[in-house]
Amino acid sequence: MLDGDRLALARLITRVENRMPDVPDIMRAIHERTGGAYVLGITGPPGAGKSTLVDRVTSRLRAEPVPVGVIAVDPSSPFTGGAVLGDRIRMQAHTLDPDVFIRSMATRGSLGGLARATGDVIKLMDAFGFPWIIIETVGVGQTELDIIRQAMKAGLMEVADIFVVNKADRDGAHALMAELRFSVHLHYTSGGGTKDVDWEVPVLAAQAANDVGIDALLEQVRKHRSALEQAGALEKRRQARRRAELEALLVEEFSAQITARVQSDPALARTLEAVTAGALDSYSAVAQILAQTLKRP
């Protein structure tokens, strides 16, 4: 894969998705080659036109020309074991382009598992050499405008770096943009949100299907990247993400080891049994298990 073999990349991604036992070895082996990619995340409610937007942004980046990795994540189908739409349907324009690599991912078990797998796939694409990786995720949002409004106010204001109102020719789009701009400005002037960079979230109009607004979007993406870099915030965010990934992996592996030990350790097995039967509360059990398994500090 490190020699540029796309088939090898695809196979490694499958190993990561299936949580094969050699995933730690794979990730260890590629680690040195990671860190070069810039990751652009796009989310929004179903029907917002995210795939089309990703398709257009990819076209622009390819024209530079820059290779692009795309991951389409569908966290809403936990039981199907595969993304609702296949790679090819999503981005037909790029299927024959050897410098665009598209992969769909869906939840196979837990959302946490999907998040970790996605993180590892990003690293694989990063090590492969994609300077841009686009992650498209179906949001848990609503399609009705009033509900989108509420959601914006409740949560997105805190996590989005750029708002795009796609299908901007539709009724209500301009009113929504005005309202968003007002909320964003209020949020910005009141000092809310991430304070690691001085950035008032822009609210952009787009009609991805008509290729309208894509240049302005990419311009803002680059402007935001520069702002992050100049403030030293990009590296800080990456550090925070590395710590979060470490913690998630640590508790997962700890949990797996405890589960394995229950098989051979009668004291652990008794504690687990008492909780299962309802004879012991979880808090007391946790205190016992940690006393039995952790070295003294």
Next chain:
Amino acid sequence: MLDGDRLALARLITRVENRMPDVPDIMRAIHERTGGAYVLGITGPPGAGKSTLVDRVTSRLRAEPVPVGVIAVDPSSPFTGGAVLGDRIRMQAHTLDPDVFIRSMATRGSLGGLARATGDVIKLMDAFGFPWIIIETVGVGQTELDIIRQAMKAGLMEVADIFVVNKADRDGAHALMAELRFSVHLHYTSGGGTKDVDWEVPVLAAQAANDVGIDALLEQVRKHRSALEQAGALEKRRQARRRAELEALLVEEFSAQITARVQSDPALARTLEAVTAGALDSYSAVAQILAQTLKRP
């Protein structure tokens, strides 16, 4: 609280929500009194009329007369620190009834944190003596009929015990019910879903606002409970839930202890620093940290 003081219950719930340090002591102290409640979970897309349905079901149970605990969970507002709608607005009919206890909960940090807090609040209400506890959760579903259809097929079929099509006088409701019944029957006859009980998920019509269909719903709830009990599945599900709660609490407490140890253990601190700086991959770091902190099995 164990003497029936509602104000004490409310205060303990607040302590649980705020993760006060004495939560383990509280949960230990009430553990013996838990296990008597039957928990009914209601979820669905925004606008489906869940609150009205819960209100009507509560009225029926109160008429028996049975005390009812209600928890309204809003996982969609992670940053607001409070439920969108207050307790009183949701269920005005019951605010003066001393045998109905209503509490709203919203995400304060992580969804995992909300799930644990909700589990602990259920135990508090259980220990207080409510034989019925109703949990109303806003689903991550969609309001548009086509999307509801997809969601049903993708996931709900696996987790729901009863389907209620509320607002059944609306256009398309009967077609949706017919489609759901077909899917449910197919799922049942193909042996899908939980196999711990022989239960074909009923599809009910209701118009909660007009008090229509509530008796039939409660009848099915009771029938399902009997089916679970007769198959021994109720106890098995409770055991599985206790194990899941233990695991969640265990990894949370383990994580907290490791975080605390980093302060005093230079080797741990170095490993964390290397990951944060991008010099060490997470998988290698996890192997090191577990070797440093876990006793040998």
